[in-house]
Amino acid sequence: MVPGVRLVVLGKQGAGKGTQCVRLSHHFVVPHVSTGDMLRAEVKSRTPLGQRAKALMDQGELISDDLVMEMVGQRIDDSDTQARGFVLDGCPRTISQAQHLADLLEPDHLDLVLDLEVPTTMVLKRLASRRVCVDCGANYSVASPPLTNWTCDVCGGEVIQREDDTEDAIRRRLELYDRQTAPLIEWYQRHDLLISINGTGSPDAVTRRCVKAIDDRRSNRSPVEV
Numbered sequence: 274m275v276p277g278v279r280l281v282v283l284g285k286q287g288a289g290k291g292t293q294c295v296r297l298s299h300h301f302v303v304p305h306v307s308t309g310d311m312l313r314a315e316v317k318s319r320t321p322l323g324q325r326a327k328a329l330m331d332q333g334e335l336i337s338d339d340l341v342m343e344m345v346g347q348r349i350d351d352s353d354t355q356a357r358g359f360v361l362d363g364c365p366r367t368i369s370q371a372q373h374l375a376d377l378l379e380p381d382h383l384d385l386v387l388d389l390e391v392p393t394t395m396v397l398k399r400l401a402s403r404r405v406c407v408d409c410g411a412n413y414s415v416a417s418p419p420l421t422n423w424t425c426d427v428c429g430g431e432v433i434q435r436e437d438d439t440e441d442a443i444r445r446r447l448e449l450y451d452r453q454t455a456p457l458i459e460w461y462q463r464h465d466l467l468i469s470i471n472g473t474g475s476p477d478a479v480t481r482r483c484v485k486a487i488d489d490r491r492s493n494r495s496p497v498e499v
């Protein structure tokens with residue numbers, strides 16, 4: 274049996290984080306827990322949490338740490354994640370969220386935090402050609418469009434270029450990400466959980482590096498009971 278894993282994946286926009294999270298969740302047979310996907314689902318099905326999130330977004334406010342952690346806490350309490358683990362995508366973003374996550378997992382720990390590293394110049398190019406489904410958030414690009422006429426393969430929604438995907442705006446977002454994430458990366462380094470992964474090259478090559486990092490880490494430690 275493939276052992277499960279408790280994994281956090283970090284990476285700036287355009288680093289291929291979503292793609293790698295899906296691949297790693299298949300490899301280790303654990304759910305891909307994406308805060309973006311979960312938020313969209315909560316809003317769409319008008320749960321109490323979704324309504325609170327929507328009210329914040331409508332006012333142009335950021336979703337609070339508490340709301341995100343409440344959602345993540347519920348999800349990692351489910352039987353599938355309890356039994357085998359998860360690939361967590363989009364959280365934590367701050368040290369306070371990381372601390373909260375560690376508390377939620379007690380007495381267990383994360384196995385590893387992977388940081389996908391891709392040079393900014395490369396990410397800029399990727400993001401400028403990116404196209405996104407307005408309904409489910411699925412990613413496409415000019416080079417790999419949906420099968421039919423910018424209609425989402427997954428949900429049939431409209432696939433568009435986001436208005437804020439101009440080069441200047443992208444550059445500003447990337448700089449902001451680096452500033453905000455640097456303390457989080459240091460925090461995970463201090464806790465001996467962080468491994469940087471070279472995120473350039475084919476998706477297959479990146480997945481192989483991620484899997485190897487996780488397997489290597491495990492073979493150097495007593496196996497986690499899952």
Ligand SMILES: [Zn+2]
Pocket residue numbers: 406407408409410411425426427428429430
């Ligand atoms: Zn879609």
